Amino acid sequence: MRITEASIQPLRLEMVHPLKTASGTYEAREGFVVRLTDEEGRVGQGEAMPLKEFGTESASECEQALEEYLSNLSTQKTTPLPSGEGRGEGTESTGLNPCLPPLPLGEGWGEGLRATPAARHAIEQSLLDLQAQRQGIPLSELLSPKAREEVQVNALLGAQLPELLAEEARRAVAEGYTTLKIKVAGRPVREDEARLSAVREAVGPAIRLRIDANGGWKESEAILALEALSGYGLELCEQPVAAEDAEALFRLSNHARFPLAADESLAFPELRQVLLDRPGTVGILVLKPMVLGGLLPTLALAREAARRGMDAYVTSSLDGVIARAGAAHLAAALPSGRYASGLGVGHLFRNEPDNHPFRPERGRIAIPRRPGLGVS
Numbered sequence: 001m002r003i004t005e006a007s008i009q010p011l012r013l014e015m016v017h018p019l020k021t022a023s024g025t026y027e028a029r030e031g032f033v034v035r036l037t038d039e040e041g042r043v044g045q046g047e048a049m050p051l052k053e054f055g056t057e058s059a060s061e062c063e064q065a066l067e068e069y070l071s072n073l074s075t076q077k078t079t080p081l082p083s084g085e086g087r088g089e090g091t092e093s094t095g096l097n098p099c100l101p102p103l104p105l106g107e108g109w110g111e112g113l114r115a116t117p118a119a120r121h122a123i124e125q126s127l128l129d130l131q132a133q134r135q136g137i138p139l140s141e142l143l144s145p146k147a148r149e150e151v152q153v154n155a156l157l158g159a160q161l162p163e164l165l166a167e168e169a170r171r172a173v174a175e176g177y178t179t180l181k182i183k184v185a186g187r188p189v190r191e192d193e194a195r196l197s198a199v200r201e202a203v204g205p206a207i208r209l210r211i212d213a214n215g216g217w218k219e220s221e222a223i224l225a226l227e228a229l230s231g232y233g234l235e236l237c238e239q240p241v242a243a244e245d246a247e248a249l250f251r252l253s254n255h256a257r258f259p260l261a262a263d264e265s266l267a268f269p270e271l272r273q274v275l276l277d278r279p280g281t282v283g284i285l286v287l288k289p290m291v292l293g294g295l296l297p298t299l300a301l302a303r304e305a306a307r308r309g310m311d312a313y314v315t316s317s318l319d320g321v322i323a324r325a326g327a328a329h330l331a332a333a334l335p336s337g338r339y340a341s342g343l344g345v346g347h348l349f350r351n352e353p354d355n356h357p358f359r360p361e362r363g364r365i366a367i368p369r370r371p372g373l374g375v376s
């Protein structure tokens with residue numbers, strides 16, 4: 001594959017309402033769209049939407065890394081595969097669909113972009129989009145021959161007050177969502193209890209409710225909160241305590257009466273290994289491809305987790321359509337589809353394009369059967 005043209009376009013996503021989490025309030029997101037054109041005129045797209053508080057580079061560091069990488073593209077050894085290559089080498093190292101010709105992303109690709117995961121995500125995604133188009137298959141199938149054709153998606157509820165939150169939950173369920181996610185912590189536990197109680201009351205027992213504390217509890221608070229909230233039939237809690245405190249996460253898992261999931265902790269490579277080495281404690285990983293440096297490293301982590309008996313699901317990091325599209329293809333290719341993906345965030349953005357194929361319908365995204373990413 002030869003790249004004949006490359007562009008970087010800034011992308012700013014304004015939130016309709018500021019989204020409050022225990023780790024901060026989001027009002028707008030700033031990132032970039034990368035477009036690569038191959039010698040036959042196909043265009044591959046990738047998005048970088050850095051989230052510094054989750055361990056990625058800043059927007060300016062990201063832009064610099066993208067510019068540097070793309071300006072060197074003609075001399076890189078990253079995309080030189082001529083079309084019509086034989087099968088075999090190259091696929092094993094990336095763990096991709098073994099029936100396919102090797103990717104232009106051989107072993108060691110992207111090492112130079114390790115410190116800038118969002119930039120790495122964008123470039124890798126645009127190359128994967130091109131490669132899947134060249135092979136005439138959806139990106140999900142490039143990632144796994146066993147990819148599912150649709151993914152379940154959770155609704156992310158943003159309201160603070162119990163009555164408003166219950167109303168939002170009712171609306172999401174009426175739209176067809178069966179998994180709802182609620183941000184907790186950063187307020188007295190009894191307030192979160194009132195919020196969850198109102199939601200459970202509103203939606204009934206069959207809807208899955210997951211909570212996300214974004215590391216906002218101290219261990220002692222988390223013990224009390226998880227106990228107080230255990231009567232509401234919760235599916236799981238993301239990141240109850242600070243990202244760095246893997247030991248507290250282990251101790252809490254032994255206490256908690258419902259599963260805990262690690263999210264922010266996965267931004268630390270050494271903690272990823274610690275969590276993988278002690279499966280059965282935190283049984284679920286929340287995978288953000290933007291934070292983990294791309295779709296391929298994220299898939300590799302999910303496969304490693306599955307080998308150790310852990311489950312995993314994909315979420316966006318409040319990304320634009322292109323990154324969410326990539327994440328949806330990835331979610332379809334994960335070893336397990338048991339947990340809904342966190343990709344239902346489009347309605348939170350003011351400038352969300354309408355009518356793109358990755359808008360969830362009745363709580364699910366049907367992966368487009370078109371070659372590549374499927375975003376025009």
Ligand SMILES: O=C(O)CCC(=O)c1ccccc1C(=O)O
Binds near residue numbers: 318
């Ligand atoms: O999971 C979702 O529904 C949306 C993703 C989400 O909640 C999120 C978005 C940006 C930053 C952090 C998080 C998070 O899961 O903690």
Ligand SMILES: [Mg+2]
Binds near residue numbers: 212214238263264286
């Ligand atoms: Mg989370």
